[in-house]
Amino acid sequence: MKKQFFIYLLILVSSSVSAQIFEIGLFAGGSNYVGDIGPTSYINPNFPAVGGVAKFNFTPRINFRGSLIYTQLNARDSKSDSNFRVQRGLSIVNNIIEASGGLEFNFFKYSMNQVGFDQTPYILAQGSVVNYRTFFQRDGSIFQKRKFAVMPSLGLGYKMRIAENLAMSIESSFRYTFTDDIDATSVDTIDIGNLDSDDWYIFTGFTLTYGFGRPGCYKGTFF
Secondary structure, three states, rough: OOHHHHOOOOOHHHHHHHHHHHEEEEEEEEEEEEEOOOOOOOOOOEEOOOOOEEEEEOOOOEEEEEEEEEEEEEHHHHHHOOHHHHOOOOEEEEEEEEEEEEEEEEOOOOOOOOOOEEEEEEEEEEEEEEEEEEEEEOEEEEEEEEEEEEEEEEEEEEEEEOOEEEEEEEEEEEOOOOOOOOOOOOOOOOOOOOOOOOOEEEEEEEEEEEEEEOOOOOOOOOO
């Protein structure tokens, strides 16, 4: 009985994988940093962000997704609403590259090929790995190096099919970095903020994707 169950499950998964649509495309938008320097608005893109996106439409509700995005985190105290920060006058520039993978959950059924399932808001939940520049001390001098950090990312978006096999979306997604060294505040001799408050950064922009592959058999499927 157990053997028959696993055989049935394997057939079901195999037929699902062979019957779905893949998407590949571009992300274009902006990024902003939220931390100990500059403005504290969470959606305030101030530097271009570009990258690639790939999706696997597993069901009308669930899509697997991966992305690779490059940007420069750029923040200036002169753009802040805080008089203290404006008078302090610090700034940061940090070039980063991020790889992410996770899920899109569609509020409504969505399909690249079926009439009536052509637009929906969605929730984005991913795990991300970012490579960025940080600073450290040695023999009284400050040096810089590049390092990696792992973090969750959550977002909201809205997508629609705009032509045959072509879809567009707009989204914002938030990263909580679990670190406070993107702006150098982990260096003991640089005291510019709250060392107990970790850094955030946000991507806001558009994706344009092209769909290909065998259409999915979605009739009667909730998820």
